[in-house]
Amino acid sequence: MRLESLRLLHFRNYPHLQLDTRAPVNVFIGENGQGKTNVLEAIDILALTKSHRTHRLAECIQWGEQFALIEGRVQRNTGSSELSVTLTTSGKRAAVAGIERQRISDYVGMLNVVLFTPEDLQLIKGSPQVRRRFLDMEIGQISPLYLRDLQQYVRALSQRNQLLKSANHNPTERITDTLDIWDDQLARHGSRIILRRAQFVRTLERHAREIHSRVSGDREVLSLSYAKVSPEQTPEQVFQMYLHELRARRSLDLARGVTSVGPHRDDLVILLNDREAAAFASQGQQRTAALSLKLAEIELIREEVGEYPVLLLDDVLSELDPVRQVHLVSAMGAQVQTFLTTTHLEGLGSLAGALQVFVVEAGQIRAKTP
Numbered sequence: 001m002r003l004e005s006l007r008l009l010h011f012r013n014y015p016h017l018q019l020d021t022r023a024p025v026n027v028f029i030g031e032n033g034q035g036k037t038n039v040l041e042a043i044d045i046l047a048l049t050k051s052h053r054t055h056r057l058a059e060c061i062q063w064g065e066q067f068a069l070i071e072g073r074v075q076r077n078t079g080s081s082e083l084s085v086t087l088t089t090s091g092k093r094a095a096v097a098g099i100e101r102q103r104i105s106d107y108v109g110m111l112n113v114v115l116f117t118p119e120d121l122q123l124i125k126g127s128p129q130v131r132r133r134f135l136d137m138e139i140g141q142i143s144p145l146y147l148r149d150l151q152q153y154v155r156a157l158s159q160r161n162q163l164l165k166s167a168n169h170n171p172t173e174r175i176t177d178t179l180d181i182w183d184d185q186l187a188r189h190g191s192r193i194i195l196r197r198a199q200f201v202r203t204l205e206r207h208a209r210e211i212h213s214r215v216s217g218d219r220e221v222l223s224l225s226y227a228k229v230s231p232e233q234t235p236e237q238v239f240q241m242y243l244h245e246l247r248a249r250r251s252l253d254l255a256r257g258v259t260s261v262g263p264h265r266d267d268l269v270i271l272l273n274d275r276e277a278a279a280f281a282s283q284g285q286q287r288t289a290a291l292s293l294k295l296a297e298i299e300l301i302r303e304e305v306g307e308y309p310v311l312l313l314d315d316v317l318s319e320l321d322p323v324r325q326v327h328l329v330s331a332m333g334a335q336v337q338t339f340l341t342t343t344h345l346e347g348l349g350s351l352a353g354a355l356q357v358f359v360v361e362a363g364q365i366r367a368k369t370p
């Protein structure tokens with residue numbers, strides 16, 4: 001798929017911006033602090049209605065303005081569509097061809113993106129929360145049902161936690177009855193989330209393993225594991241298992257005032273040659289593993305969606321060694337449309353014909369003609 005145009009209004013340091021982005025590779029070049037990452041962030045939000053940089057989308061509204069608008073035209077095998085996301089201080093709206101989608105899950109997936117940033121290393125080194133967020137964002141963009149389960153799970157979880165706290169170590173009969181209801185809700189949505197994650201991780205591992213073995217010259221085997229379920233289990237089995245765990249932990253949960261088990265606590269474990277990468281791999285190995293996961297994501301989306309996502313590369317080329325650079329750059333070009341930011345054009349020589357260069361300076365962008 002391709003993003004053919006991008007228009008911004010009051011977004012970060014762009015009062016107004018209109019770009020023709022039909023080229024296979026769009027390069028944003030400029031000094032630090034000029035607005036390169038802001039453009040990729042806008043594309044990320046257009047695709048996912050979320051930013052990788054902040055949980056508070058209102059931060060993206062240009063200072064002194066009331067709203068921000070991101071618009072783009074996406075060309076896919078199935079046709080083209082006009083997407084837009086509006087950010088206000090009180091929330092966000094997403095629309096296709098000018099018609100608002102009431103549910104975010106009916107919007108996300110119109111444009112698929114895979115973003116590479118220097119912070120990807122946190123996928124290996126960071127807290128479980130980083131990996132859960134990765135799973136949720138990536139599965140969310142290929143599965144509307146997953147997004148819906150996730151929203152309902154989060155709601156049920158916060159209700160259950162409130163109830164646990166209000167019980168104050170000493171639940172009445174009414175509280176126990178209500179807890180039964182929330183346990184059921186949690187297990188219903190939670191089991192679907194767990195199973196979908198297990199399936200996703202299995203597929204991601206298949207691609208990541210092959211890519212990683214190539215990049216590491218067959219020296220390293222990358223494995224992934226998630227939770228205690230296997231993708232072959234039935235939804236009913238996972239539901240019963242999770243419900244059972246919730247019941248078994250109830251008195252502990254009442255004592256602590258929080259829900260101690262479920263997909264909001266699970267972790268994705270990343271192994272290199274059967275050892276946990278976070279603890280035992282070198283910085284370079286960890287970087288390669290993170291890159292393999294992201295490259296695998298591209299193949300996974302192509303498998304599930306039927307076409308390649310758009311790649312967003314923020315300042316990543318310069319920190320890769322030549323072997324990994326070649327690997328990443330070879331994934332780009334004719335097949336995979338790419339948007340990348342850099343401070344200099346070195347290393348992109350092989351792509352010369354496919355490049356559209358944009359010079360970024362203080363919230364203004366001008367297309368460089370060859």
Ligand SMILES: Nc1ncnc2c1ncn2[C@@H]1O[C@H](COP(=O)(O)OP(=O)(O)O)[C@@H](O)[C@H]1O
Pocket residue numbers: 011012013014030031032033034035036037038039059060061062063341
């Ligand atoms: N809400 C906002 N309104 C106006 N300017 C903003 C806003 N948020 C960030 N900026 C400006 O955007 C610039 C950073 O842009 P960024 O895309 O991160 O730069 P880089 O080119 O280094 O990637 C900074 O100058 C910052 O002041």
Ligand SMILES: [Mg+2]
Pocket residue numbers: 033036037038315341
């Ligand atoms: Mg930047």
